[in-house]
Amino acid sequence: MNLGKRCGVRSLALLALAIPLCAGPAHPATDAEGELIVALPDDTTNMDPRIGMGSIRSTYIRQVYESLVDVDARGKPVPGLALSWKSVSPLAWEFVLRPGVTFHNGEAFNADTVLFNLDRMFRRNLDRWGIKEVPAGTSFEKAFPFVTRWEKVNDLTVRIHTSEPSPTLWDFIGREPLVPKDYTIKNGVEAVNDRAVGTGPWKLVEWRRKDSMRLERNSAYWGLQPQFARLRLQVIPEAGARVAALRAGQVGLVDAVPPLDATVLARDPAVKVVSSPQKLHCRLYLNGRPKDAFDSGGRDGLFTDSRVRLALNLAINRDAIIKKVFHGYALANTSPVSSVSSGYAAQEPYPYDIARAKAMLSESGWRDRGRGVLEKDGAPLALQLLFPSKHYGQAFDEVTLAVVEMLKGLGVQVTVRPIDFATLLQTVTKGTLPYDGGFTSCRTSNNLDADDYLRDWTALSLINWAPYPPELLELYKGTRRELDPRKRLALLADLQRNVRDWAPVVSLYQEIKIYAHSPRVVNFTPLTELNMDFRGVALTK
Structure with missing residues (x-):
């Protein structure tokens, strides 16, 4: 249950003063000193939000760290560590911060905290602060080069x-979780991880x-306040278990x-x-990069031709997958946009x-x-498929294997390589995906x-394996610069x-996330x- 909805905050929060410290629904027999144990399919690979926020990682990270902008149960923005935000000119935004907030170690949250985190996001002044760079999930300096100071x-x-x-x-800055300045400088980025x-509702005790x-x-x-005393996130990889x-x-x-x-x-x-429905858009990524944009061995990615990628899309029986695997x-x-994101426009299947x-x-x-295998110039249409098994859950694993069979039926020579998620991240971050690779x-x-x-x-990143052609890049830039809301939606x-x-x-599919819980959990x-929010959740005795 998200705080914004419970407390009746409904606007964009540009002028909001605070999230009221309201109480959740009364439960006469709640266990305020109890422990909730939550079973997840995998552990987080990191706690430093700069390294990345994914479907599993977000649930771990957002229990401890918070952002300037929070989100309610309907996916609408509400005040978090910022009370308000507004554009003060066409080229400037202001965030007014929540007073009296402290980190778990007692360090104050204030404007200096935000400036330090902005330096980390954009990789500036790191020598001044005496901290190391980390392999970032989003390279802000590349994704948002127009942010100047x-x-x-x-x-x-x-x-x-x-x-x-x-x-x-307000969104791409406001939703980034923030870490403490003094603690990070004193203990290093390793401690952040x-x-x-x-500043969040839960303090890390043991990982x-x-x-x-x-x-x-x-x-x-x-x-x-959390309505129970202890939270344990327990890794149980097998769904049946x-x-x-x-x-x-x-x-x-x-x-x-x-x-x-x-x-x-x-x-x-x-x-x-x-x-x-969640922002979990599952896909098969194909190497469509030019040879100078990855560790290529001198060859362009095998899937640079958009006709090939479109043909593979036509070979996937999504209705059968949704019916048989997902029920x-x-x-x-x-x-390309999640159906629950602002600005989503439904497209022809x-x-x-x-x-x-x-x-x-x-x-x-x-x-x-x-x-039975498609060939060109004597070479097969091959795909070395990296498969992060047991990371996203059983249904994802089943879909991956079903897609492999569908592509083989088309004449693609597919080799499946199951790997752990950390290895996949390392491979795509370093750009060492094979020229005929995908994941x-x-x-x-x-x-x-x-x-x-x-x-x-746009900018090369761990998930950009088919860069925009010039005409689409120009269309994208138009959406980024348009201030009129209606015109921007059309773009x-x-x-x-x-x-x-x-x-x-x-x-492949967008997931409808399913949870099951005991009647004790209310x-x-x-x-x-992507994350679970336990603020306002209670346990009955």
């Missing part, structure tokens, strides 16, 4: 300047990698419930099943059309010479606006249509965001 107006006001209009600055200290994370209630939290632990009373809440199990659990009066708990979203797919491949030079992964978003998805193919819709037709990735509401 930031300044402290007073202890509770920060002004950020740009070289061009930026209608979404290993011994996280934030046993690949096993569990234990947290305790932050009694000095500025907002609604997570469900069994719930039924045995060993855990109180289960993340990533397989759809088939959800239909069974929904009939069990001792279990409550809840679900919500309806997924969306066939062919827009890719039809399942093998004949048309083969014709498009033939047009681009790929033909079957009678051996299945779920694109998540830390932000609320469609821009976060549409900028994927966003046009760009989404063009990206759908250009097909930089093979779109007030839990799934978010459209």
Whole structure:
């Protein structure tokens, strides 16, 4: 249950004064000193938010760290560590900060904190602060080069300047979790990752990698206090084992419930099943980079031709996947933008059309010479597929293997390489994906606006393996600079249509996230965001 909705905050929060310290619904027999154990399919690979925020990682990171802009249960922005934000000129934004907030170690949160975090985001003044760079999930200096400088107006006001209009600055800056300045300088960035200290409702007590994370209630939290004393995030990789632990009373809440199990659990009066569409856009990424943009061995990526990528999209039977694997708990979203993001525009689905797919491949030079494999210039249409098994959950694993069979049926020679998620991150970050490589992964978003998805193919990053052609890059720049909301929505819709037709990735599905919990857990509401929010959640005795 998210604080903004509970407390009746409904506006963009440009003039909001505070999130009221309201109480949740009364539960006469709640256990204020209890522990909630939550079963997840995987551990986080990092706690430093600069390293990255993903579908699993967000639940861990956002218990401890907070952002200037919070989000309510409907996915709308509400005040977080900032009371308000506004554009004070076409080239400047101001954030007014919440007074009286402290980090878990007692360090004050103020304008200096924000300026320090901006330096980390944009990799500036790191020598001055005596801290190291980290491999960042988002390279702000590349993604947002138009952000020129930031300044402290007073202890509770920060002004950020740009070289061009930026209608979404409040989002891409405001949603980034913030770390303490003095603690980081004193202990190094390693401490931010290993011994996280934030302003959030939960304090990190112990992190046993690949096993569990234990947290305790932050009694000095500025907002609604957690309604129970201890939270344990327990790693249980196998979906069946997570469900069994719930039924045995060993855990109180289960993340990533397989759809088939959800239909069974929904009939069990001792279990409550809840679900919500989320910003989890699962895709097959293909190497469409030019040879100078990755460790190529002198060859362009095999999938630079958009006709090939579009043909592979036509070979995927998404309706069958959603019906057989997800039992309806997924969306066939062919827009590059999540359906719950601001600015989303629905796009025409890719039809399942093998004949048309083969014709498009033939047009681009790929033909079957009678051996059941498509060839061009004597070489096969091959795909070395990196597969982060057991990271996103059972359904993702099943879909990946189903997609492999569909592509083989088209004539693609697919080799599957199961790897752990950390290895996948290392590979795509370093640019060492093979020239005929690809990987299945779920694109998540830390932000609320469609821009976060549409900028994927601008600056080279770990997920940009098919850079925008010049004409699409110009369309994208137009969406970024337009200040008129109605005109910008029209530009966003046009760009989404063009990206759908250009097909930089093979779109698979958008997840409807499923949770199951014990009747002891009350007030839990799934978010459209990636993380679980336990503020206001209570345990009955």
